[in-house]
Amino acid sequence: MVGPLHDLEDGFAADLEKISNITMFGGDFNELTVKFEMQTETRLRVKIFPKNTERYEVPVKVPGGSGVEKSERLYEVKVKEEPVFSFQVLRVSSQTVVFDSSVGGLTVADQFLQIAARLPSNNVYGFGEQEQPSLRHDMNWKTWSMFARDRAPDGPGNLYGVHPHYTVLEEDGNTHGVLILNS
Numbered sequence: 001m002v003g004p005l006h007d008l009e010d011g012f013a014a015d016l017e018k019i020s021n022i023t024m025f026g027g028d029f030n031e032l033t034v035k036f037e038m039q040t041e042t043r044l045r046v047k048i049f050p051k052n053t054e055r056y057e058v059p060v061k062v063p064g065g066s067g068v069e070k071s072e073r074l075y076e077v078k079v080k081e082e083p084v085f086s087f088q089v090l091r092v093s094s095q096t097v098v099f100d101s102s103v104g105g106l107t108v109a110d111q112f113l114q115i116a117a118r119l120p121s122n123n124v125y126g127f128g129e130q131e132q133p134s135l136r137h138d139m140n141w142k143t144w145s146m147f148a149r150d151r152a153p154d155g156p157g158n159l160y161g162v163h164p165h166y167t168v169l170e171e172d173g174n175t176h177g178v179l180i181l182n183s
Contacts, residue, residue, distance in 0.1 A: 002014055002015075002016055002017075002081040002085045003015035003016070003017070005079060008035065008037070009067060010037050010038055010039065010065070010066070010067030011035065011036040011037045011038045011067070012035075012036055013033055013034060013035040013036065014033070014034045014079060014085065015031065015032070015033050015051060016031065016032040016033070016034060016085055017030065017031050018030045018031070018032075023109070024107060024109070024112065024114075025109055025111070025112045026109065026110075027109040027110030027111060027112070028107070028108070028109045028110075029050035029051075029053065029108050029109065029110075031050065031051040031052065032048060032049065032050055032051060032108055033047075033048075033049055033050075033051045034046065034047070034048050034085070034087070035047040035048075035049075036077050036079075036087075037064075037065075037067075038065075038067055038068055038070075038073060038077075039064055039065030039066075039067065039068075040065040040068060041068050041072045041073050041074055042074050042075070043065060044075055044077065044089060045062070046087070048106070048108060048113075048115075050108065055183065056183045057183055058181055058182070058183045060181065062181065073092065074091065074092055074093065075089055075090060075091060075092060075098070076089070076090045076092055077089055077090075078090065080102060084105065084106075085106065086100070086101045086102035087099075087101050088100045088101070088102070091174065091176070094172060094174070096120050096170060096172070096174070097118070097120060098119070098120055098168070098170070098176045099117050099118075099119065099178065100117055100118040100119075101115060101116065101117050102118070103116050103117060103118040104116025104117070113182055119139070119168050120168065120170050120171065121168050121169060121170045121171050122136075122139045122140075123136055123168060123169035123170070124136065124139055124166055124167075124168050125166065125167050125168075125169070126165050126166035126167055126177075127164070127165075127166055164179065164180035164181065164182065165177060165178065165179045165180070166178055
């Protein structure tokens with residue numbers, strides 16, 4: 001269930017409440033806040049965190065922005081509350097949806113985070129060290145996990161390092177990148 005959206009100094013936020021007791025791994029958070037910070041004209045920060053719960057955060061200083069007016073932003077954020085909470089990030093100039101979370105669910109648990117998204121192109125690069133036949137990822141309904149594992153490179157799977165960033169080369173030649181900073 002989604003509570004009302006509320007404005008913040010540099011964006012807006014939504015408070016979410018889990019409506020099902022089904023769990024994949026246990027330790028799910030029942031109340032979340034999704035905060036959308038419009039940091040600069042080209043950078044949006046989406047922060048998903050448990051409400052009223054202290055959590056460790058990665059001690060990496062992410063430079064904040066001062067917030068920008070809607071007319072100055074090169075992106076737009078749309079939030080849907082039904083049938084489940086989801087959000088889209090659109091490029092204003094072309095109305096291309098660069099990130100759409102409505103394709104799957106959102107799972108936030110003590111030691112597990114899952115977010116599924118529809119991207120505007122199959123030209124996806126990044127995610128870290130994984131054994132695969134090319135730098136471009138196969139996006140035909142494949143799951144690309146981000147877990148480091150010490151193993152020999154002998155087939156598809158995760159390797160030594162995790163680099164939680166991906167870049168998408170869109171069909172019209174534009175690009176965008178996403179950094180997933182998670183503790």
